Amino acid sequence: MTEDPEPAVNVSGGQAGGGVAAEFDPATADTRAEHVVDRLGELYWQKRYGGRDAFTCLVRTILSQNTSDKASQPAHDALIERYDTTDADLADTLAAAEQSTLAETISSAGLYNQKSRVLITTAEWVVSEFGSATAFDEFVTEKAPETVRETLLEVRGVGPKTADCVLLFAGGRTGVFPVDTHVHRIYRRLGIASPDADHEEVRTVLEEVVxxxxxxxxxxxxxxFGREYCTARKPACLEDPDACPLGDRCDQVGVYPATEDVVDPAETLE
Structure with missing residues (x-):
């Protein structure tokens, strides 16, 4: 691949991007979900991820919770500039951070008071359990994915999507499909997951068929794709049936072009 159309600023790698190019052959797809992923590969990019620093990735993903990359990236950059010094471990500096100062530093991310407390608590946990961010990175990359995931989920403020992002972007673990609001909406709307499936049920389905x-x-x-085409309130198919590159693969669950109504897929069961 000679060009990389992936946005450089996103949770997958921060300002530097992340991952390495990979080739997927749509002709080999065995399931509808795999056809969807391959179609997205033709539309965007194809990558395999891994190699990010685990604690930094954890911090970055916490900052991204319930907000956009556009808002959370400046918060991440400000945090790194203030707390990631060459002579100290980032986990140590965040564990010792004054909460109000950290909150002010990450204010662009939204929910900054809550996130600052979560970040301090998480840093304290890393220092207590592993000794340093470096040791935590070794844990993430070397231990069994199930062990890493279960351990991360024990930390207050770390949910399944955050744990899975650490496994994927830092640990480079294949077979991990983190489910955020876009993924949750789209694969139920497509009809690949059940309309009333929760985030974990969608993840289970996708990791089985992709x-x-x-x-x-x-x-x-x-x-x-969710940002550009299949948005929550105004998916592209409402204006033009041919506007969506996945139109021929979609069941349009909860989308009613005739009336221009759009509801959560779960509401179609009521």
């Missing part, structure tokens, strides 16, 4: 090497890319590309 090949492991395509899961990470499927996550990031689906988010981009």
């Amino acid at each position: 090949p492991a090497k395509k899961c990470g890319f499927g996550h990031t590309a689906t988010i981009q």
